Amino acid sequence: xxxxxxxxxxxxxxxxxxxxxxxxxxxxxxxxxxxxxxxxxxxxxxxxxxxxxxxxxxxxxxxxxxxxxxxxxxxxxxxxxxxxxxxxxxxxxxxxxxxxxxxxxxxxxxxxxxxxxxxxxxxxxxxxxxxxxxxxxxxxxxxxxxxxxxxxxxxxxxxxxxxxxxxxxxxxxxxxxxxxxxxxxxxxxxxxxxxxxxxxxxxxxxxxxxxxxxxxxxxxxxxxxxxxxxxxxxxxxxxxxxxxxxxxxxxxxxxxxxxxxxxxxxxxxxxxxxxxxxxxxxxxxxxxxxxxxxxxxxxxxxxxxxxxxxxxxx
Numbered sequence: 001x002x003x004x005x006x007x008x009x010x011x012x013x014x015x016x017x018x019x020x021x022x023x024x025x026x027x028x029x030x031x032x033x034x035x036x037x038x039x040x041x042x043x044x045x046x047x048x049x050x051x052x053x054x055x056x057x058x059x060x061x062x063x064x065x066x067x068x069x070x071x072x073x074x075x076x077x078x079x080x081x082x083x084x085x086x087x088x089x090x091x092x093x094x095x096x097x098x099x100x101x102x103x104x105x106x107x108x109x110x111x112x113x114x115x116x117x118x119x120x121x122x123x124x125x126x127x128x129x130x131x132x133x134x135x136x137x138x139x140x141x142x143x144x145x146x147x148x149x150x151x152x153x154x155x156x157x158x159x160x161x162x163x164x165x166x167x168x169x170x171x172x173x174x175x176x177x178x179x180x181x182x183x184x185x186x187x188x189x190x191x192x193x194x195x196x197x198x199x200x201x202x203x204x205x206x207x208x209x210x211x212x213x214x215x216x217x218x219x220x221x222x223x224x225x226x227x228x229x230x231x232x233x234x235x236x237x238x239x240x241x242x243x244x245x246x247x248x249x250x251x252x253x254x255x256x257x258x259x260x261x262x263x264x265x266x267x268x269x270x271x272x273x274x275x276x277x278x279x280x281x282x283x284x285x286x287x288x289x290x291x292x293x294x295x296x297x298x299x300x301x302x303x304x305x306x307x308x309x310x311x312x313x314x
Contacts, residue, residue: 005261005312006033006053006278007299008237011040013285015302019046022282025304026052030312035236035278037098038063039081048088055170055236055278056081057095057133058116061104064097067115068108074115078123091128094120095170095236099135106154110161117165129167132158133236136173136215139222145270146203148218149225159228170236171219172280175211175256180246186211192240192252193259206269212238212260217270233271235264239280242307244292254308257299261312 009022017025023046026034035055036043047054058067058077067074082091096113097105109132117130136142140151150156162169179191190197191211199208204221208214216233223231240256241248257279267273284298284307298307 004032004264004274004276006035006055006276007031007282008035008037008239008278008280009043010037010281010283010285010288011043012288013283013302014287016283016285017302017304019043021304023047023050023052025282025300026050030314032312033092033276033278035095039077041081044081044085044089048085051090053090053092055093055095055234056091057098058112061097061100061108064100064112065104065108067096068112071115071118074112074119075122078116078119078125082120082125082128083123086123086125086128093167093170093234094128094130095133096130098133098236099172100132102138102152102154105132106152109154110157113158113161130165131162131167131170131234133170133172136171136178139218142215142218144199144201144203145206145208145214145217146201146221148221150222155222156226156228159223159226159231162231163228168232168234168276169219169223170234171216172237173212173215173219173235174238175215176240176247178211178215183247188247188252192255193263194255204270208269210259210263212263213268216268216275220268220270233275235275235277237278237280239297241293241296242284242298243296244294248293248296250308254310258310261310265313 019042033053037057038059138155140149141147175191179186193210219233240253242250242253264275264277267275281297288294
């Protein structure tokens with residue numbers, strides 16, 4: 001399967017290359033897939049004929065709310081943002097929401113996903129899978145991995161809907177934040193794919209040598225408990241900052257991100273095989289809000305030079 005490894009193309013910078021230059025940078029680095037966070041038509045145009053697979057986000061919470069409100073809003077969205085590109089851009093997934101807060105998500109997530117999928121089917125584009133991207137706070141327990149469960153009832157409904165449509169769950173999986181928030185119990189080596197730590201899960205009998213695998217397997221456990229064991233996981237974001245905060249360095253970022261890229265062909269202890277994974281992010285984005293680390297997740301500087309060397313396999 002192509003597009004095992006992708007990179008998220010965030011655009012919150014005032015000094016980033018043109019969309020066409022960005023697509024060329026993906027191709028010259030053998031990056032097979034991309035995620036964009038809104039239907040940016042210039043980026044979609046630049047992707048035509050590129051053979052780069054895509055996760056296309058609908059936008060923010062207000063966009064999800066609008067898509068949930070009416071089938072016609074979803075049909076218009078698909079007509080404007082998917083149909084013109086369906087033939088020559090490989091749109092693999094539509095992400096209906098990225099880390100939508102649970103208080104909002106309960107009422108709007110599933111209706112929006114249904115409306116978008118129905119609109120795609122009506123337009124003859126049902127090969128594109130509809131999902132949503134969640135962060136780890138939708139899970140109640142993630143350690144040991146076998147105890148993974150959804151924290152909110154609506155997520156079980158989302159999981160069963162994905163099971164019925166054949167879509168994967170998109171998950172943003174960040175060992176960095178787990179390590180930063182609990183460095184006493186989580187070793188840096190375990191969080192960055194370096195050797196030396198082995199954790200046995202008595203619940204499933206499996207052995208873990210890195211935190212990324214443990215976090216992903218907690219998601220699989222939650223899907224099973226929700227009655228959706230057939231649903232796969234796509235890691236729609238993972239990454240490590242190279243500067244700006246605790247544990248943020250070029251060495252750690254390179255170890256984690258190269259580790260992820262080299263590892264995803266093997267899958268996890270619970271689900272061996274290919275694990276489609278998207279590294280966050282392509283560029284250091286100088287207008288990204290939040291703490292300083294948020295502006296240092298990039299693999300590349302805005303001038304297209306690498307922040308550190310990283311290799312994407314063929």
